[in-house]
Amino acid sequence: xxxxxxxxxxxxxxQKLQNDLxxxxxxxxxxxxxxSEPELSADLGVSRATLREAMRSFEGQGLIRRRQxxxxxxxxxxxxIETGLEVxxxxxxxxxxxxxxxxxxxxxxxxxxADEAMAAKFDLSLKSPVNRIARVIWISERPVAYLIDNVIxxxxxxxxxxxxxxxxxxxxxxxxxxxELSFSKTTVSATPASPAIAxxxxxxxxxxxxxxxxxxxxxxxxxxDYSESYFIPGFxxxxxxxxxxxxxxxxx
Amino acid sequence: xxxxxxxxxxxxxxQKLQNDLxxxxxxxxxxxxxxSEPELSADLGVSRATLREAMRSFEGQGLIRRRQxxxxxxxxxxxxIETGLEVxxxxxxxxxxxxxxxxxxxxxxxxxxADEAMAAKFDLSLKSPVNRIARVIWISERPVAYLIDNVIxxxxxxxxxxxxxxxxxxxxxxxxxxxELSFSKTTVSATPASPAIAxxxxxxxxxxxxxxxxxxxxxxxxxxDYSESYFIPGFxxxxxxxxxxxxxxxxx
DNA sequence: AATAGCCTATTGTCAGACAAATGATTTTCG
DNA sequence: CGAAAATCATTTGTCTGACAATAGGCTATT
Numbered sequence: 001x002x003x004x005x006x007x008x009x010x011x012x013x014x015q016k017l018q019n020d021l022x023x024x025x026x027x028x029x030x031x032x033x034x035x036s037e038p039e040l041s042a043d044l045g046v047s048r049a050t051l052r053e054a055m056r057s058f059e060g061q062g063l064i065r066r067r068q069x070x071x072x073x074x075x076x077x078x079x080x081i082e083t084g085l086e087v088x089x090x091x092x093x094x095x096x097x098x099x100x101x102x103x104x105x106x107x108x109x110x111x112x113x114a115d116e117a118m119a120a121k122f123d124l125s126l127k128s129p130v131n132r133i134a135r136v137i138w139i140s141e142r143p144v145a146y147l148i149d150n151v152i153x154x155x156x157x158x159x160x161x162x163x164x165x166x167x168x169x170x171x172x173x174x175x176x177x178x179x180e181l182s183f184s185k186t187t188v189s190a191t192p193a194s195p196a197i198a199x200x201x202x203x204x205x206x207x208x209x210x211x212x213x214x215x216x217x218x219x220x221x222x223x224x225d226y227s228e229s230y231f232i233p234g235f236x237x238x239x240x241x242x243x244x245x246x247x248x249x250x251x252x
Numbered sequence: 253x254x255x256x257x258x259x260x261x262x263x264x265x266x267q268k269l270q271n272d273l274x275x276x277x278x279x280x281x282x283x284x285x286x287x288s289e290p291e292l293s294a295d296l297g298v299s300r301a302t303l304r305e306a307m308r309s310f311e312g313q314g315l316i317r318r319r320q321x322x323x324x325x326x327x328x329x330x331x332x333i334e335t336g337l338e339v340x341x342x343x344x345x346x347x348x349x350x351x352x353x354x355x356x357x358x359x360x361x362x363x364x365x366a367d368e369a370m371a372a373k374f375d376l377s378l379k380s381p382v383n384r385i386a387r388v389i390w391i392s393e394r395p396v397a398y399l400i401d402n403v404i405x406x407x408x409x410x411x412x413x414x415x416x417x418x419x420x421x422x423x424x425x426x427x428x429x430x431x432e433l434s435f436s437k438t439t440v441s442a443t444p445a446s447p448a449i450a451x452x453x454x455x456x457x458x459x460x461x462x463x464x465x466x467x468x469x470x471x472x473x474x475x476x477d478y479s480e481s482y483f484i485p486g487f488x489x490x491x492x493x494x495x496x497x498x499x500x501x502x503x504x
Numbered sequence: 505a506a507t508a509g510c511c512t513a514t515t516g517t518c519a520g521a522c523a524a525a526t527g528a529t530t531t532t533c534g
Numbered sequence: 535c536g537a538a539a540a541t542c543a544t545t546t547g548t549c550t551g552a553c554a555a556t557a558g559g560c561t562a563t564t
Contacts, residue, residue: 049549068555069515190442231442237440238441
């Protein structure tokens with residue numbers, strides 16, 4: 001009996017591979033070549049086929065460039081956070097995937113009573129309690145984003161927001177795997193910085209911000225989190241693949 | 253005399269596979285299962301390993317969900333897309349779909365020589381001609397957007413931009429159905445209005461604009477149009493559905 | 505010195521095999 | 535008979551080894 005796999009943990013091999021490969025890519029200076037695929041697969045203990053799936057995934061994220069006959073090269077990320085909008089992930093998860101060092105500043109947690117607008121969003125009655133979690137995200141000693149989550153206490157109570165809280169409501173819900181999430185409906189816009197936000201982000205008032213409003217839904221169809229996010233444009237590039245719609249069949 | 257923009261017949265196998273697979277996914281109703289990987293790879297004429305690289309790429313975009321022992325399923329990515337970003341359409345088509353009356357002002361058409369940045373985008377040589385089409389969009393007697401298309405002359409020549417031209421490069425290409433389009437890679441950002449654009453949109457300088465940069469690709473994988481679009485935020489709200497990444501393996 | 509051809513390293517693709525997970529089916533047994 | 539256990543078929547996950555295609559460097563020839 002040939003057994004080349006002594007022990008396989010329950011964790012997803014592919015995810016572990018993605019982490020390892022992500023680390024290697026991040027540790028490699030932009031423009032440099034990675035080791036060859038046979039070498040890497042040997043180093044990482046996976047087959048070349050599996051490694052190539054991960055490579056393809058990173059290529060799709062614009063982190064590497066593969067050239068047949070030459071090698072695989074690390075692209076210059078230019079300290080930009082560039083990500084697809086199709087999949088929702090926390091900025092902390094995104095940053096660690098990109099090898100950027102982020103830290104959180106100015107965590108503010110309040111419980112407030114729902115005003116009319118908020119009550120309507122959550123389909124709650126007026127003055128129901130809503131937990132508001134606001135934070136500033138720093139990258140390389142500069143504030144780059146301001147994020148506000150409004151979440152109903154049934155999903156995240158104030159007691160849960162202890163030392164272990166990283167700041168990301170999304171990550172917390174995902175980690176405990178309850179409730180099961182389905183999708184987020186996000187609206188993209190632009191806005192001048194209000195005085196309050198400008199101060200937090202060390203900007204001038206009315207400087208330009210990219211704004212996203214997101215409604216997070218569970219598989220039951222309940223809306224459990226309404227967030228407003230403000231990004232300094234220079235640091236963030238959000239991508240989306242737009243497919244070609246059904247053409248007008250009338251014209252042939 | 254050597255224009256290397258002509259595509260070799262031997263197009264990227266992976267790109268072709270992505271197109272085929274994309275069509276299959278789009279034709280499959282959400283929630284339905286795709287054929288098994290061995291079947292699909294046989295249908296599409298590629299090996300299972302290559303197919304799986306493409307699958308991984310689509311999984312990363314949140315289009316499908318794969319479950320070991322069960323199959324691969326098409327996710328429901330458009331619960332409600334009204335002005336969603338998922339599908340590319342011209343602003344003229346969008347407006348007519350919404351019953352808005354739009355008109356075009358300030359159509360400007362130039363031919364310019366590609367500078368370094370533009371040449372790199374199109375993979376052309378320096379100073380190759382590029383046609384630039386800029387226009388202002390008006391809705392209800394107010395300018396609301398400024399759109400710039402840069403397109404290679406092989407796709408749209410200056411002679412084609414006659415009276416019948418509505419202003420939309422996208423619509424023109426779609427109407428004549430050549431070349432066949434595949435998708436657009438769009439980046440969303442925010443920017444203050446430059447003096448030139450502010451004047452065209454009747455704004456103050458440094459007023460906030462939503463900016464989109466889009467690269468339009470044909471089914472051959474060639475990039476044929478690079479566009480910059482500036483929208484006044486109050487008039488546009490772009491939505492996108494973001495699915496939850498599969499953080500938890502094999503847990504139905 | 506310039507050029508054409510060869511060599512080698514690297515990614516691209518393939519075929520086949522087995523492992524692991526899942527849901528349906530059949531068997532076992534109280 | 536009914537429920538639990540075992541079995542089976544299907545499907546994705548991963549591995550192995552091989553060959554093709556490409557690019558860049560090296561060498562021999564002119």
